[in-house]
Structure formats: C-alpha cells, structure tokens
Amino acid sequence: MKPAPFAYHAPETLPEAITLLQRFESDGVDAKILAGGQSLMPMLAMRVARPEVLVDLRRLRSLDYIRAEGGTLTIGAMTPKRAAEQSALVRETQPLFHAATELVGHVGVRNRGTVGGSFAHADPASEYPAVALVLDMELKAVGPAGERTIPAADFFVTYMTTSLEATEVLTEVRLPAWTRGTGWAIQEMARRQGDLALAGVAATLRLVRGACTGVRLAAFGVNATAVRLRAAEELLEGQRPEAANFARAAAAGAGNLEEPMSCVHASSEYRRQLVEVLAKRCLAEAASRAV
Amino acid sequence: MARGVLKLPEDLPVSVPRFVGKEVTRLEDPGLVTGTAEFIDNLSLAGMLHCAILRSPHPHARILRIDTSAAEAMDGVAAVLTGEDLRRWCNPAVTAPEGWGSYSMAVDKVRFVGEPVAAVAACNRYLAEDALEQIRVEYEPLPCVPDAHAATTPGASLVFEEKGSNVIQSRVYDWGEVDRMFAEADHVVSNTFRWNRVGANPTETFGCICQWDLTGNALTCHGSYQVPRFMALGRSATLRLPANRIRIIAQPMGGGFGGKGGPRGTDIAALLSRKAEGRPVKYIEDRIEYLLAGGGQSWDRHYEAALAVRADGTITGLKVKLLDDQGAGAEGYGTISAAKPLAAFTGCYRIEAARYDLTLVATNRAPTYPFRGYGPPPHYFVLESLVDMAARKLGMDPAELRRRNYIRPEQFPYVVPSGNEYDSGQYEVVLDKALALADYAKLRAEQARARAAGRLIGIGVVSTVEPGVFDWNCYATVGVPGVGVPEGVKVAVDILGNVTVAVGFNLQGQGQFTVAAQVAADYLGVDMHAVRVATAASDVALPHFGQGGSRLGVSVTGAVLGACRKLEVLFCRVVAHLMQTTPEQVELMDGRLRLKANPAVGMTLAEVAGTMLARSDLLPPDVEPCPEANYVWTAPGRTAPDEQGRCKSYLTAANATHLVMVEVDRETGQTSILGYWIVDDCGTRLNPATVDGQIEGGVAQGVGAALFEEYVYGESAQPLVTTFVDYLIPTIGEVPSSRKAVVVTPSPVSPLGAKGTGEGAIHTTPAAIMCAINDALSPLGIEVRETPASPRRLWQLLQQVA
Amino acid sequence: MTDKQRVCVTVNGRRYERWVEPRLTLVDFLRHELHLGGTHVGCEHGICGLCTVLIDGRSGRSCLTLAVQVDGAEVTTIESLRDPSTGALHPIQQAFVDAHGLQCGFCTPGFIMTTVELLRENPDPSDEEIKRALDGNLCRCTGYQSILASVRLAARRLREGREA
Structure with missing residues (x-):
C-alpha cells in the first residue's frame, strides 16, 4: 500500500504557491494541495488519488494563526486543528466550533490535520461544513486575481468538491461574532469513538420571550454536502422550547432530506432516522444552553 | 531422587515457589517497550528483494491471459511470478478434508476477490507496486457462488469443478437418544441464528523473508510464524521439497489469534527467490491484503438449533444444524472450526443427548481460517441464546435455569455426549460468585425500574466451558489424522549455573517465555533472570506445535517440568557418584543437590554442571558430559475417536460466568455496556497477570464480534469491508472495564493444575452481550439472532414494533 | 519532477x-x-x-x-526514551512493563509515544481523558484495561518524580 510517484513542491510564500498552481493549471498537470494530509495520505497510499504533483503549504507559517478581529474570529487555514481545540479564545468565543473540533478524529490526526484542510477537503461526514452552515462562516481564498471571501453556503458544492478554483488557496476561515445567549449543540453517531460520523447534526438557537428564534440546524454525513434542515428551522421558529416541538421540527427536517447515502454501516433510511433523533436531541441540548 | 508428576506449584522442589503463581513481570517486555524486538519487518538480509502481489478483483473468473512483459522490463524488477510457475513447480494446498485446496497463486481461474494472480520481486516495495500496475490480466468472469445457501442450490456454479459439488462435507453426528429426548420434552425451544464473518486481525500482518538455496535445494524462511513445524510440513507439500530441507525461523509476532495466514505468502516469496537466483525476498502483507485474503476471516455460519426442556427446567437434548460457509476451499483449515465444538458441545450442562448436523460448503468468499476460540464462540452464542429463550418460556430466571442444569462437582470427570471428558469444575460456585460480585438482585431491581421508565436495559448471565489443550483427535471427523500434539523443550545448565530453555516457537503475546522461565526457575531454584528462553529453528527444534488451542501455557509447563525432572535425575546420579552414595539419598531443593540425611552437604547446579562439562574423570562411566535434557510433552490419556467423533480430546475444561448489563437506545439501536463482571476458573494461575490479560483481551474481541466487527459481502461475493475504516476493531472507548473474581479448581490431570485459558473470554463475551441485548428487547417481543448487533441491525429490528 | x-x-x-x-x-x-x-x-x-x-x-x-x-x-x-547512559527504561516504558500493559507489544511503541504527549500536557489525567487521548491507537491483545492502568501508573510515578 504505497503511493504512486508524484512530484513535490513546498513553496515559501503564498504568491509562490499560487504561481505554481497557475503553472500546473496551464500545463494541464494534475496538482493537489497538501495541507496536513490526514485525509489525502490514505487516498494516496491506496492509489485512489494519483496527483502528478503535490503542493505542500507547510511552509506558509503566516497562515497559522487564531485571531479576534472585532467580533469575528479568524483562523488561518494552516492552523492545526489541535491548536484550535486548545485555544482558549476559540473555546470561549466560539463554543460550537470548538466542540466540533474536539469531535474530529483522534489527537494525532488533529495535531497534523489543519483547519483549512478539512474545509477544502469537504468530506460530507466532516463536522466543519455543517458548523460553517449553521454559523454562516466565511472562507477566504487567494488566487491569481487576488482575494475573495466565499460564504459557507456557496463554498461546499458537492461530495469532496468546493467552489475553490484550481489556482486558489484557502487562506482563512472566519467565524462571525457569537451572539450572546445563543444555545448550541453538536451531536453525532459514530460507530467508534473518533470515527467519521454516520450522521450528525449541529444546531444553534436563541430564546426570546420563551420562544425559539434564529434556529439554525445542519446535518452532516448524510448527503453529498452538509445540509441545512430548513424545514425544521422554520417549524420551530417562534415555538416554545418543548420536547414535542423539537420532535416535530426534527421529523420535518429529516423528512425533507434528499435521499441519504448508504454504506455497510448505515442504510439510507437509518441515516434519515439518525438525523431525526440527533436533531431532536441537539435542539433540546441547544435550548438548555440558551439564555 | 526425582519426584513424579507435579500436580500443584507446592510440589516444586523449592521451599516456597518464588515465581510460579506470582504476577511476575514478563521477560518479553523490555524488548517490546523499547521497540527493539525483531519483528519480521525489522529484519533485513543482504541483497534482499521486496515482493508485491497482484490480486484478483473478481470473485470467480477464468484467467485467459497474463502479460507480464512490461513489468519484467522495468528497471529494478528482478522476477515476476504467475500461476504458470506454480503449475510447473508446485502442488495445491493440502487440506482437511482432502482435495479442497488451491495453488498458492491462481492457476487457470480465480476463486475469490484478493486471490493472488501474479507477484513481483523488486528492489523496493514502492517499485514492486508500480510494477504490478504494468501487469495485464484478461479475465472471463464466471457465475459466482456468493453465499452458503447459493452453494447448495441446484445448478450452482462450482468453486472446485473437479469435485462436482460445492459441499465439502455433510454429516450428522448423533450422540445419545436425541429423538426420544425431544419427543418426551415438555418444551422445545428452537430458532435460527446467523453469525457473520469476523476475524483475528492482529496488529501485525503476516510477513516473511524467504531464500531459496538453489544449489542445496533447500529453503529458509524467517517470518511471523505461529506454528513453525506445521508450516514447514505444509511448504514441503506445496513446494515439493523434503521437509527437512525447509527451515522455518519464527520471529517475534505482533499477535496472531490463529488468523495469520502465511502459506500463500511464504510460497510466493519462496518461488520469487527461486526465480531471482536465490536472492532473499521479503513479503510484508499490507492491511488491505490482510482483510481481503490474509487468513483473517472466520465463522460464516447459518444455524438452526433446538433445546429439549422439561417442565422443571431440566435440559435434556440439543440439536444444532450448521451450514458453514468455508469460502473458497479448505486451505485455511476453517473446517476444523466446525469440528471444535465436539470438545464441549453441551457447554456446562448435563444435557444427555445431542445432534450436530453439519454441512460445510465452498463459496466465492475468501477462505476461512482459524480465529481465537476456533468454533465455540458462535456455538455458545447459539446454545446460550437457546438457554435464555427457554428461561423466558418457563418464566424462570436465566441464572437459575443454568444452575439447575450445571454438571455438578461430584460428577467429574464428566463425559459429554460428544465424547470429550471434562477434568474438573465448580460451576455453581463460579456462578454464585459472579452473582454476588455484580449484586445481581440489585441489577434486576434497577432493570425493573428502568423498564418502567421505558428504557431498554438487559442483563446477560452466561456460563461456558473452555476446552483447553487442544488435540488433533478432536478434528478427526473432518479429515485430520492423529492423536497427541507434541511440544518439546531442551533445558540446559551451563558451567556458571545459567539456564537456557530452548523452545520451538517464538513470542506472540501470551507470555509463554515467561511461563517457561517461571517454571524452570522454581524447579531449578535459580533466579528468573538466570533463565534465558530461546527459539530454535523448525529443522533443529524438538517436535513442537506452538501457540494454538489454549494449549501452550500448559504444554510448555509440562515440557519444562519433564526436562527439569530428567536433569534432576541425572544430577542426583552425578552427585551420588561424587559423594559415594546412591541417587536415592540425594535430592534437589532450592537449587542445590543435597544429601537427604545431611542437607548441609550438597552442590549447586553450577558445580554439578561444571563437573559434568569439565571433569569427565569424576563422572559415572555411563553418564554423558551433558548437563542438558530434552522433554517432549503431550497430553496424557488421549484416545482415538470413534465413528461419531467421540474421544478424550482437549485435556482441561476451564469455566467462566460473564455477567453483563447493557442498554439499547430505542431510537438509534445503539448498545451501551453499562457493567461487566467476570468470574473465571482456569485452575492454577501460573501468572495471574497474564491470565487477566488473556481474559481482558478475549472480552475486547468478543465485544468486537458482538457489536462491531463484520466482513460484509455484496450480492456478487464482492468484499465490502476492506479497510480499517470499515472493519471496526474496538478502541479503548468501546471496551468495558470489567470487575473480576477468581475460583481456582486445579486440574487433576495437567501439570501444576493449570488449565488452558486463552480462549474462554471470547467463547463467552459474544453470547453474554447478545443475551443481554435480547433481555433488554424482551418486553417488546423481539430478539436479535444475528451478529454483530450493530446499531443499524437493531434499529431495523426495533422498526418492527415501532 | x-x-x-x-x-x-x-x-x-x-x-x-x-x-x-x-x-x-x-x-x-x-x-x-x-x-x-x-x-x-x-x-x-x-x-x-x-x-x-x-x-x-x-x-x-x-x-x-x-x-x-x-x-x-x-x-x-x-x-x-531509554536513558542513553544507563539504558534504564523511561518511566512510561517501565509502567507498561510493571502494569502488564502489553502482550504482543507490536502496538506498544505507538501507545507509549501517545502517552508521552498526553502526560506532558496533562500530568494527572482522568480515565476519561486517558481514553480520549488513546482512542486513536488500536490494540488487539490487551483489551486496554492494563494499558489504562499503565498510563495511570506512569502518570503517578512521573508526578512523584517531579515532586521528589
């Protein structure tokens, strides 16, 4: 189980990286960005991914940071997930993102894997895309034409595919200011501790005068991308935070899902069921945290 | 003079045993925690090439053409092997029953996904895998046999055409008046059960380095070999070499659990060496190869079974009908797994009569191999589930129903209907201790409260017998000849009093080197650190088997005791001669040979050994200058089987009760283990820490089989679980911490009273967990009779009553 | 290239x-x-x-x-990890030996290296914290209970060593 041959570049600067990507693009060379490699390496080892070139971003130390900019929390794409997990700033200002980070894989994987790598890899079973949808995160990319900011809703296109151009590099993820009093939850069903989720749900909501408001709910591990459960959100908006309302909303959210994917561990119907159960439980947990 | 058979540790010639029975740290460990143990992939030979194997993507297909020219032309490729070479040089694998083996590389057709089709030896593994991509194979797909039921369908495609059928064996064992027991029963509890494929998956895959001596026509193989001499015999048959020209050198192994293939990999690396002018060829199986075809798949079983029960709860009869999917032939001796339950067919119970209707079939799934426990884990899942079903039917507590049917202490030695004799046991004492340890009554009260609140909480109380110290005679009915399994050691004392124990096996994890050193040190009265245990190569070692069948701890103990006893006799003669007395006047005690009449007068081991090696003038005339002794142990009193397979097979019968409490999440089907309690009786515990480790490890594998692990195949025999992403070995997060207690009933027939204990936990844990789940589900009137009880499977079941 | x-x-x-x-x-x-x-x-x-x-x-x-x-x-x-001058085992290695935290030992170096990081960051971890830190290391022999005990023992010895 050894990778097929490839060439390797580790540019010193972001412009250099973009220039390389441009060159490979125009030469028709299949280049792939290496951000940490925790998802890419197994694919290389099994020879299911066979890029001709790897462009390793490890030298771009300037993309390793966690900063508060006004209310916004910005995380450099090359920041190890473990750094986000251990950051007091992340824990205190973005509890949902922090909880999601803790759910990713195992310690060693979080040490080596980067925050940006997970976003760019866009595995539908990953926690981050769902959290990005719930929190209205933004993704900053730099390409030959300069910088652009992509709303999470436009970033994830389909299975392991984003709206990044082949010549663009994801440089930063941006978390909008956390609204005080927002309740949140993330729950998932994985076969073993640390496994990719069979299904999961992330949620936020606020309670205003005893009613749920600003309900955001997204499921992961179910469709080709993480997906907002809008039917559930709409149904719960303005409702009291009660078990029956959560159940009704969860059922609507799960019921409106596109046909979930199927694998040896979970059929399509079972995944739909998991979304319903986890959504119900997440809403209750989020409501219990809302003030 | 020397003593007879040592029945207990106290019989050893020391004032107090210092090592046997103690939680001594293991000799093996310093090399393992520092990473310096020489596992096969740490070994490198000069000029060594690296092998990669091209494997079939088809479950069943004719091979029309293989073009290896592009691979052969690559720089760095030394040799390419195909089935044509095998046809020319080899024989198919020897199997039991005969004639169900393939060549080590596909000849003419492939029979399962992952079967080797071609192989490359190149200067490194990366390049060897590149070369595989240059090999072109044309296949003509054949209709496949995807599962056991399809195998027996009229007109089914044939996995082995020359056999004319896919049925490897079909026979009925009848032990006692089964029909009468069922006719007279007040209740008959019957059901179907399905055990899906699981397997060993040691953390180290198989690996070897093979070197063909082209002038001497001999073969040397280093590798992770569990049973070296058996491996040499098998290679002799397939490679057409005299067995004494095959040298198998076992390296330390990263686990085994029976499921470490090796025959095919060894043959392929050996033949590549032969083609590459005798250069050594290393083959390290990767994990995907292991999961596809590495001998890590076992027990693919469809059961129909029934219990005959009287109104008072007495169980009188057991019928088990098993359709066993062996996969593509019997090369892995999966057939033996189906025969193993003969050693303990009726478990802990006084069941008078039993029937075993056994059909073994070939399919286009991977061949099945041994896995820890061999056959009983699925068998006990069936038997114990039936006992629980009977308890529910009778409205009786499952623990009480078991108690009522246990073999009683005064009935030992006890012959079970399937013929084996259990040596000893106190099953009720074990049960009571388990019930007390778990506070069973309190658990039941807790369960009642939880049930009232709508929660699905269940308790499993399961008791099993672990047949220990395997014997070939148990497998006679599937075509394995022989009675007795020799295990030999040499014990040598040097001029400075150091002791070497030479054995025929290497480290695999169970700590048998430590056991050998404990026993030798206490017998000879030396420090354990004065004892070195070393592995002899298969061609010069004494007859041996190695790890397998809950046997080696007992066997190596017997062998070391035997060799030490011979040394004792020898040394007493030498000392008697030196002191001008008779051997009867001399005794070994605490490491000294001393005069019984005057214990202050004596000689140390080193003095005796030194005299023997360096003062031939002082020796009795017929004594060789050799302070060493060989002893080959085999279990005493074993018998040849009758036509129904009945014989004294496994020497010891250990016993355990596992008690487990689970909760099933009604909405997700997920099972959580809330508590786990174990009481175990394996006789004398030679090293209690090692015994605990065997139990805890068996529990983990049992948790895997009951809840997580499964080799899933698609409708066309395509394996769907081919990585560790999908083959779910439990992590530290899934294995429960158990509370344990011990009962010790020393075996009256084994050395020092120890019983085989490597497999008992995996016999018991799957049954205990499945019984607990069904206890949880019982208020809903549903039950799960298929392993593993994965969340998806339980949820589907729960849908029936949603 | x-x-x-x-x-x-x-x-x-x-x-x-x-x-x-x-x-x-x-x-x-x-x-x-x-x-x-x-x-x-x-x-x-x-x-x-x-x-x-x-x-x-x-x-x-x-x-x-x-x-x-x-x-x-x-x-x-x-x-x-071993002391280069004396050859003595590292306290974590010694704890794995003493608490029987291994059987075949093939997975052990990985567990020990993970434990080195864990105990550096968290000298007194709870069982849950140990389990969370080690859930990315598979062992097929021990059933993990003795590994848990080994890590606890190593943590205690390292803490005592620091205080001494």
Whole structure:
C-alpha cells in the first residue's frame, strides 16, 4: 500500500504557491494541495488519488494563526486543528466550533490535520461544513486575481468538491461574532469513538420571550454536502422550547432530506432516522444552553 | 531422587515457589517497550528483494491471459511470478478434508476477490507496486457462488469443478437418544441464528523473508510464524521439497489469534527467490491484503438449533444444524472450526443427548481460517441464546435455569455426549460468585425500574466451558489424522549455573517465555533472570506445535517440568557418584543437590554442571558430559475417536460466568455496556497477570464480534469491508472495564493444575452481550439472532414494533 | 519532477540528511532509511495509530506523513526514551512493563509515544481523558484495561518524580 510517484513542491510564500498552481493549471498537470494530509495520505497510499504533483503549504507559517478581529474570529487555514481545540479564545468565543473540533478524529490526526484542510477537503461526514452552515462562516481564498471571501453556503458544492478554483488557496476561515445567549449543540453517531460520523447534526438557537428564534440546524454525513434542515428551522421558529416541538421540527427536517447515502454501516433510511433523533436531541441540548 | 508428576506449584522442589503463581513481570517486555524486538519487518538480509502481489478483483473468473512483459522490463524488477510457475513447480494446498485446496497463486481461474494472480520481486516495495500496475490480466468472469445457501442450490456454479459439488462435507453426528429426548420434552425451544464473518486481525500482518538455496535445494524462511513445524510440513507439500530441507525461523509476532495466514505468502516469496537466483525476498502483507485474503476471516455460519426442556427446567437434548460457509476451499483449515465444538458441545450442562448436523460448503468468499476460540464462540452464542429463550418460556430466571442444569462437582470427570471428558469444575460456585460480585438482585431491581421508565436495559448471565489443550483427535471427523500434539523443550545448565530453555516457537503475546522461565526457575531454584528462553529453528527444534488451542501455557509447563525432572535425575546420579552414595539419598531443593540425611552437604547446579562439562574423570562411566535434557510433552490419556467423533480430546475444561448489563437506545439501536463482571476458573494461575490479560483481551474481541466487527459481502461475493475504516476493531472507548473474581479448581490431570485459558473470554463475551441485548428487547417481543448487533441491525429490528 | 528531494531532519536529537522520493512515507523513512525499527506499521491508512511518533513534539501518524514534510522538523521515536547512559527504561516504558500493559507489544511503541504527549500536557489525567487521548491507537491483545492502568501508573510515578 504505497503511493504512486508524484512530484513535490513546498513553496515559501503564498504568491509562490499560487504561481505554481497557475503553472500546473496551464500545463494541464494534475496538482493537489497538501495541507496536513490526514485525509489525502490514505487516498494516496491506496492509489485512489494519483496527483502528478503535490503542493505542500507547510511552509506558509503566516497562515497559522487564531485571531479576534472585532467580533469575528479568524483562523488561518494552516492552523492545526489541535491548536484550535486548545485555544482558549476559540473555546470561549466560539463554543460550537470548538466542540466540533474536539469531535474530529483522534489527537494525532488533529495535531497534523489543519483547519483549512478539512474545509477544502469537504468530506460530507466532516463536522466543519455543517458548523460553517449553521454559523454562516466565511472562507477566504487567494488566487491569481487576488482575494475573495466565499460564504459557507456557496463554498461546499458537492461530495469532496468546493467552489475553490484550481489556482486558489484557502487562506482563512472566519467565524462571525457569537451572539450572546445563543444555545448550541453538536451531536453525532459514530460507530467508534473518533470515527467519521454516520450522521450528525449541529444546531444553534436563541430564546426570546420563551420562544425559539434564529434556529439554525445542519446535518452532516448524510448527503453529498452538509445540509441545512430548513424545514425544521422554520417549524420551530417562534415555538416554545418543548420536547414535542423539537420532535416535530426534527421529523420535518429529516423528512425533507434528499435521499441519504448508504454504506455497510448505515442504510439510507437509518441515516434519515439518525438525523431525526440527533436533531431532536441537539435542539433540546441547544435550548438548555440558551439564555 | 526425582519426584513424579507435579500436580500443584507446592510440589516444586523449592521451599516456597518464588515465581510460579506470582504476577511476575514478563521477560518479553523490555524488548517490546523499547521497540527493539525483531519483528519480521525489522529484519533485513543482504541483497534482499521486496515482493508485491497482484490480486484478483473478481470473485470467480477464468484467467485467459497474463502479460507480464512490461513489468519484467522495468528497471529494478528482478522476477515476476504467475500461476504458470506454480503449475510447473508446485502442488495445491493440502487440506482437511482432502482435495479442497488451491495453488498458492491462481492457476487457470480465480476463486475469490484478493486471490493472488501474479507477484513481483523488486528492489523496493514502492517499485514492486508500480510494477504490478504494468501487469495485464484478461479475465472471463464466471457465475459466482456468493453465499452458503447459493452453494447448495441446484445448478450452482462450482468453486472446485473437479469435485462436482460445492459441499465439502455433510454429516450428522448423533450422540445419545436425541429423538426420544425431544419427543418426551415438555418444551422445545428452537430458532435460527446467523453469525457473520469476523476475524483475528492482529496488529501485525503476516510477513516473511524467504531464500531459496538453489544449489542445496533447500529453503529458509524467517517470518511471523505461529506454528513453525506445521508450516514447514505444509511448504514441503506445496513446494515439493523434503521437509527437512525447509527451515522455518519464527520471529517475534505482533499477535496472531490463529488468523495469520502465511502459506500463500511464504510460497510466493519462496518461488520469487527461486526465480531471482536465490536472492532473499521479503513479503510484508499490507492491511488491505490482510482483510481481503490474509487468513483473517472466520465463522460464516447459518444455524438452526433446538433445546429439549422439561417442565422443571431440566435440559435434556440439543440439536444444532450448521451450514458453514468455508469460502473458497479448505486451505485455511476453517473446517476444523466446525469440528471444535465436539470438545464441549453441551457447554456446562448435563444435557444427555445431542445432534450436530453439519454441512460445510465452498463459496466465492475468501477462505476461512482459524480465529481465537476456533468454533465455540458462535456455538455458545447459539446454545446460550437457546438457554435464555427457554428461561423466558418457563418464566424462570436465566441464572437459575443454568444452575439447575450445571454438571455438578461430584460428577467429574464428566463425559459429554460428544465424547470429550471434562477434568474438573465448580460451576455453581463460579456462578454464585459472579452473582454476588455484580449484586445481581440489585441489577434486576434497577432493570425493573428502568423498564418502567421505558428504557431498554438487559442483563446477560452466561456460563461456558473452555476446552483447553487442544488435540488433533478432536478434528478427526473432518479429515485430520492423529492423536497427541507434541511440544518439546531442551533445558540446559551451563558451567556458571545459567539456564537456557530452548523452545520451538517464538513470542506472540501470551507470555509463554515467561511461563517457561517461571517454571524452570522454581524447579531449578535459580533466579528468573538466570533463565534465558530461546527459539530454535523448525529443522533443529524438538517436535513442537506452538501457540494454538489454549494449549501452550500448559504444554510448555509440562515440557519444562519433564526436562527439569530428567536433569534432576541425572544430577542426583552425578552427585551420588561424587559423594559415594546412591541417587536415592540425594535430592534437589532450592537449587542445590543435597544429601537427604545431611542437607548441609550438597552442590549447586553450577558445580554439578561444571563437573559434568569439565571433569569427565569424576563422572559415572555411563553418564554423558551433558548437563542438558530434552522433554517432549503431550497430553496424557488421549484416545482415538470413534465413528461419531467421540474421544478424550482437549485435556482441561476451564469455566467462566460473564455477567453483563447493557442498554439499547430505542431510537438509534445503539448498545451501551453499562457493567461487566467476570468470574473465571482456569485452575492454577501460573501468572495471574497474564491470565487477566488473556481474559481482558478475549472480552475486547468478543465485544468486537458482538457489536462491531463484520466482513460484509455484496450480492456478487464482492468484499465490502476492506479497510480499517470499515472493519471496526474496538478502541479503548468501546471496551468495558470489567470487575473480576477468581475460583481456582486445579486440574487433576495437567501439570501444576493449570488449565488452558486463552480462549474462554471470547467463547463467552459474544453470547453474554447478545443475551443481554435480547433481555433488554424482551418486553417488546423481539430478539436479535444475528451478529454483530450493530446499531443499524437493531434499529431495523426495533422498526418492527415501532 | 518525481526526483528525489533533500530531507534534513533531526531524529531523536541527531541530525540526518537524506535524499528521498517525495512519495516515501515518514514511517518507511524512519524504519528503512534510518533503521529505527521501533515505530511499527499496522494499517498504512491512518486508523491503527501504531506508527505514532512525535513531530515537533506533537503526536502524529507517520504513515500519514511524507518524509519530505518533516524537512527541518524534529522527530522523536520510541528509540529515544531509554536513558542513553544507563539504558534504564523511561518511566512510561517501565509502567507498561510493571502494569502488564502489553502482550504482543507490536502496538506498544505507538501507545507509549501517545502517552508521552498526553502526560506532558496533562500530568494527572482522568480515565476519561486517558481514553480520549488513546482512542486513536488500536490494540488487539490487551483489551486496554492494563494499558489504562499503565498510563495511570506512569502518570503517578512521573508526578512523584517531579515532586521528589
């Protein structure tokens, strides 16, 4: 189980990286960005991914940071997930993102894997895309034409595919200011501790005068991308935070899902069921945290 | 003079045993925690090439053409092997029953996904895998046999055409008046059960380095070999070499659990060496190869079974009908797994009569191999589930129903209907201790409260017998000849009093080197650190088997005791001669040979050994200058089987009760283990820490089989679980911490009273967990009779009553 | 340009310079180029954790890392733990021996390296914290209970050693 041959570049600067990507693009060379490699390496080892070139971003130390900019929390794409997990700033200002980070894989994987790598890899079973949808995160990319900011809703296109151009590099993820009093939850069903989720749900909501408001709910591990459960959100908006309302909303959210994917561990119907159960439980947990 | 058979540790010639029975740290460990143990992939030979194997993507297909020219032309490729070479040089694998083996590389057709089709030896593994991509194979797909039921369908495609059928064996064992027991029963509890494929998956895959001596026509193989001499015999048959020209050198192994293939990999690396002018060829199986075809798949079983029960709860009869999917032939001796339950067919119970209707079939799934426990884990899942079903039917507590049917202490030695004799046991004492340890009554009260609140909480109380110290005679009915399994050691004392124990096996994890050193040190009265245990190569070692069948701890103990006893006799003669007395006047005690009449007068081991090696003038005339002794142990009193397979097979019968409490999440089907309690009786515990480790490890594998692990195949025999992403070995997060207690009933027939204990936990844990789940589900009137009880499977079941 | 690349790396305090194919994994580099065979291979696809080493002090799977990625880094493997002058085992290694935290020992170096990081960051971990830290390392022999005990024992001894 050894990778097929490839060439390797580790540019010193972001412009250099973009220039390389441009060159490979125009030469028709299949280049792939290496951000940490925790998802890419197994694919290389099994020879299911066979890029001709790897462009390793490890030298771009300037993309390793966690900063508060006004209310916004910005995380450099090359920041190890473990750094986000251990950051007091992340824990205190973005509890949902922090909880999601803790759910990713195992310690060693979080040490080596980067925050940006997970976003760019866009595995539908990953926690981050769902959290990005719930929190209205933004993704900053730099390409030959300069910088652009992509709303999470436009970033994830389909299975392991984003709206990044082949010549663009994801440089930063941006978390909008956390609204005080927002309740949140993330729950998932994985076969073993640390496994990719069979299904999961992330949620936020606020309670205003005893009613749920600003309900955001997204499921992961179910469709080709993480997906907002809008039917559930709409149904719960303005409702009291009660078990029956959560159940009704969860059922609507799960019921409106596109046909979930199927694998040896979970059929399509079972995944739909998991979304319903986890959504119900997440809403209750989020409501219990809302003030 | 020397003593007879040592029945207990106290019989050893020391004032107090210092090592046997103690939680001594293991000799093996310093090399393992520092990473310096020489596992096969740490070994490198000069000029060594690296092998990669091209494997079939088809479950069943004719091979029309293989073009290896592009691979052969690559720089760095030394040799390419195909089935044509095998046809020319080899024989198919020897199997039991005969004639169900393939060549080590596909000849003419492939029979399962992952079967080797071609192989490359190149200067490194990366390049060897590149070369595989240059090999072109044309296949003509054949209709496949995807599962056991399809195998027996009229007109089914044939996995082995020359056999004319896919049925490897079909026979009925009848032990006692089964029909009468069922006719007279007040209740008959019957059901179907399905055990899906699981397997060993040691953390180290198989690996070897093979070197063909082209002038001497001999073969040397280093590798992770569990049973070296058996491996040499098998290679002799397939490679057409005299067995004494095959040298198998076992390296330390990263686990085994029976499921470490090796025959095919060894043959392929050996033949590549032969083609590459005798250069050594290393083959390290990767994990995907292991999961596809590495001998890590076992027990693919469809059961129909029934219990005959009287109104008072007495169980009188057991019928088990098993359709066993062996996969593509019997090369892995999966057939033996189906025969193993003969050693303990009726478990802990006084069941008078039993029937075993056994059909073994070939399919286009991977061949099945041994896995820890061999056959009983699925068998006990069936038997114990039936006992629980009977308890529910009778409205009786499952623990009480078991108690009522246990073999009683005064009935030992006890012959079970399937013929084996259990040596000893106190099953009720074990049960009571388990019930007390778990506070069973309190658990039941807790369960009642939880049930009232709508929660699905269940308790499993399961008791099993672990047949220990395997014997070939148990497998006679599937075509394995022989009675007795020799295990030999040499014990040598040097001029400075150091002791070497030479054995025929290497480290695999169970700590048998430590056991050998404990026993030798206490017998000879030396420090354990004065004892070195070393592995002899298969061609010069004494007859041996190695790890397998809950046997080696007992066997190596017997062998070391035997060799030490011979040394004792020898040394007493030498000392008697030196002191001008008779051997009867001399005794070994605490490491000294001393005069019984005057214990202050004596000689140390080193003095005796030194005299023997360096003062031939002082020796009795017929004594060789050799302070060493060989002893080959085999279990005493074993018998040849009758036509129904009945014989004294496994020497010891250990016993355990596992008690487990689970909760099933009604909405997700997920099972959580809330508590786990174990009481175990394996006789004398030679090293209690090692015994605990065997139990805890068996529990983990049992948790895997009951809840997580499964080799899933698609409708066309395509394996769907081919990585560790999908083959779910439990992590530290899934294995429960158990509370344990011990009962010790020393075996009256084994050395020092120890019983085989490597497999008992995996016999018991799957049954205990499945019984607990069904206890949880019982208020809903549903039950799960298929392993593993994965969340998806339980949820589907729960849908029936949603 | 699949040509070999230069890797300058410090492994266990010693500097190495090698030219390697970009596709060479770190574990193969350690084992077969530097002959540090204590880091074992279990799955090569990032699940089993056997090949865990420290890269710049942080645990990582050396099968999921390319050798070229550690150019300029410091790598620490199981071979570094023993006291070089006395040969004495590291307290974590000794705890695994004393608490019978291994059977076949093939997964043990990975567990020990993960434990090195855990106890550096958290000298007094709870059982739950130990389980969370070690859930990326598979063991097929022990059932993990003795590993848990070994880590607890090592933590206690290391704390006592620091106080002494």
